[in-house]
Amino acid sequence: MNRSTLRADIQGLRALAASLVVAAHVFGVPAGGFVGVDVFFVISGFLITGLLLREKDITGRVSLRNFYLRRARRILPVALIVLVATNVAARAIFIGARVHQTFVDSLWAFVFAGNLHFAQLGTSYFDAQRPHSALLHFWSLAVEEQFYVVWPCLLLLALVVTRRRAPVVVGVVASVVIVCSFAFALQKTASNAAASYFLPTTRAWELALGALTATVVASRRRVAASVAAPMAWIGLGVIVVSAFVIDASTPFPGLATVAPVVATAVVLGVGDVANGLGARWAFGARPWQFLGGASYSLYLWHWPALIFAEAYYGKGTATARAVALSAGLGLTAFTYLLVERPVHVARHIRPLVLAPTALALSATTVLMAGTAVPLTPAVAHIAASTALGPPPTTTTSTTTERAPATAPATTQTTRRVARTTTTAPPDDAAVLRDLVRVSTQATTWGPLDPSLDSLPNAGAPEWIVDKCLNVDAANKSKCVYGNPQARHLAMLLGDSIAVSYLPGLRNALPPDWEIQVLTMSLCPMVDAPTRQYMNSQSADTRCAEHQQWVHEQVEAARPDLIIMANAISSANRLVDHGEKDSADNASRWHDAFDRELARLSPLTYRIVVMGSPTGTGNLQECATSNSTPRDCAIDLYPFWGMIRDAERSAAADHGATYIDPLGWICYDGVCPAVIGTTPVNWDGNHFTAAFSRRLAPVLAPYFKG
Numbered sequence: 001m002n003r004s005t006l007r008a009d010i011q012g013l014r015a016l017a018a019s020l021v022v023a024a025h026v027f028g029v030p031a032g033g034f035v036g037v038d039v040f041f042v043i044s045g046f047l048i049t050g051l052l053l054r055e056k057d058i059t060g061r062v063s064l065r066n067f068y069l070r071r072a073r074r075i076l077p078v079a080l081i082v083l084v085a086t087n088v089a090a091r092a093i094f095i096g097a098r099v100h101q102t103f104v105d106s107l108w109a110f111v112f113a114g115n116l117h118f119a120q121l122g123t124s125y126f127d128a129q130r131p132h133s134a135l136l137h138f139w140s141l142a143v144e145e146q147f148y149v150v151w152p153c154l155l156l157l158a159l160v161v162t163r164r165r166a167p168v169v170v171g172v173v174a175s176v177v178i179v180c181s182f183a184f185a186l187q188k189t190a191s192n193a194a195a196s197y198f199l200p201t202t203r204a205w206e207l208a209l210g211a212l213t214a215t216v217v218a219s220r221r222r223v224a225a226s227v228a229a230p231m232a233w234i235g236l237g238v239i240v241v242s243a244f245v246i247d248a249s250t251p252f253p254g255l256a257t258v259a260p261v262v263a264t265a266v267v268l269g270v271g272d273v274a275n276g277l278g279a280r281w282a283f284g285a286r287p288w289q290f291l292g293g294a295s296y297s298l299y300l301w302h303w304p305a306l307i308f309a310e311a312y313y314g315k316g317t318a319t320a321r322a323v324a325l326s327a328g329l330g331l332t333a334f335t336y337l338l339v340e341r342p343v344h345v346a347r348h349i350r351p352l353v354l355a356p357t358a359l360a361l362s363a364t365t366v367l368m369a370g371t372a373v374p375l376t377p378a379v380a381h382i383a384a385s386t387a388l389g390p391p392p393t394t395t396t397s398t399t400t401e402r403a404p405a406t407a408p409a410t411t412q413t414t415r416r417v418a419r420t421t422t423t424a425p426p427d428d429a430a431v432l433r434d435l436v437r438v439s440t441q442a443t444t445w446g447p448l449d450p451s452l453d454s455l456p457n458a459g460a461p462e463w464i465v466d467k468c469l470n471v472d473a474a475n476k477s478k479c480v481y482g483n484p485q486a487r488h489l490a491m492l493l494g495d496s497i498a499v500s501y502l503p504g505l506r507n508a509l510p511p512d513w514e515i516q517v518l519t520m521s522l523c524p525m526v527d528a529p530t531r532q533y534m535n536s537q538s539a540d541t542r543c544a545e546h547q548q549w550v551h552e553q554v555e556a557a558r559p560d561l562i563i564m565a566n567a568i569s570s571a572n573r574l575v576d577h578g579e580k581d582s583a584d585n586a587s588r589w590h591d592a593f594d595r596e597l598a599r600l601s602p603l604t605y606r607i608v609v610m611g612s613p614t615g616t617g618n619l620q621e622c623a624t625s626n627s628t629p630r631d632c633a634i635d636l637y638p639f640w641g642m643i644r645d646a647e648r649s650a651a652a653d654h655g656a657t658y659i660d661p662l663g664w665i666c667y668d669g670v671c672p673a674v675i676g677t678t679p680v681n682w683d684g685n686h687f688t689a690a691f692s693r694r695l696a697p698v699l700a701p702y703f704k705g
Contacts, residue, residue, distance in 0.1 A: 045213075293341070298332040
């Protein structure tokens, strides 16, 4: 759209969309500011389709060549600059695998397939277990470009086949896309919300609705200004309210997506009127117009600016937010005024598109060569540092362990595998406590085992490799560990915290035991309904079904031992909950845990309750070229103590053993992320397999006899 036909209300709407996204990411308010991306989708579908219709009306044809050249001129220059700058910043600030991962992400972003890449990785836009990519936001750009690979060709084919008026044909095709894509979005969001968020098939209806709106405008069917202006203001209100009502717990893109998307279509359809959104005193004001024009650059810069600022200054800190906002705005002004706008208004397209493209590709090639080196300078510095202390002395003995199998227990085969046991000093707990004390005083990074590069896959192999976190009837027989001729059976109940203890438990249990895993992600083993996420309103029916199934398995097996562990945060996810991290929630947790122990106690000889770990900073995020180990440690918070006391009290009432891990992971109220040379958690919440095994000698005394 050229400058003469540019609508002030659309520029203002772009400014609003960008502002909502940036505010949500940087400040967390409004929580649903991510709907700004959906506003962009509708605007994009509207503008692009309107351009194609005008071209067909004026020239009698649609040139795909010119269309894609225009898209390249609009998209490539700034995108390539951001990709290169992000890789440069990653090499300067990140250490370990995150440097290489940023480069890999940039390659996917460069070919406009970042959304498929993140969906394949299992990335969650709202609740990532791994650190957010500095290029995660390129997913939306990929969705648009994938849509525009298909959309013009589809329209051209439809026009050739039907030979009817273009707006009518486009409207029919857009309507079909809307119905099919929206139906798929509802189904996919219900079954796999994380992947659904990134897929072009679940987002196509939003762009198609913009296209349908363009056909209505192109048909010259105008709404009276006295009606159009109020409609536009109402549409704007719906968009803003949606940003404050929708949050991370809202199924998205689901039914909730309809409100901001349809409201945007309404604004686009009727907003170009007197006293509407484009008035000088409204979106027509110069600041809004400038921000709308620069919204593309702002969107591309704000996210990597935030990720790097948080890595350097600390996640959620005021300094990080201030730096992210100022850097994002400064870089936006630079690229918009010196790159984006000059290229946009230039008459000659090819040189201005190809020059920055060639420059960016050359720089990217150099970066690729650099990231191929196994150790960056920062990692080399880490490798040269002195370790805080040696791990416990270990010996390797060969024992018979149960191989995961799907056959009945009586026909399972066995395998001989190396089983690590720890030959520890007389007081293993004292040695570990002293190592924790030394680790809280560390000022430089020592060599880590597992390394930072391997952290994403350093969790319990029973979880990461065997997929024995979510256990049900289908994989129950596979998730049994230990001696297949064992005389004693233990059952492990709880959530992902229970599984993170499993490598240590397997080495702590005597040789004549086997352990059956019966865990489920986000499902604590308590007698009370829980919500899946903090902001969810209703109970997670998945957990209720799992808990009932577990009770049936326990009653049928009558195990010698039940081992239980739950995440601290689950106490805040009770359906009947009080204020977050409150004594009221701890009291409710005690009652729910007490009822569960009363139900399980008659079904077993003994119950052992593993206290939940405190958690630490996520080394994948907080270990940077500018950080120290203390930046990744956490100070013990009061709610942990409340939950410990609640569980210990309930355990005592039912004769259960309570194991308090505090002395093994914290010292004087400080919980380090690395103890000795071993990272405690692989994602900030769950033990690495290496640290879990390190706990084996201090756990073993609890399971003797």
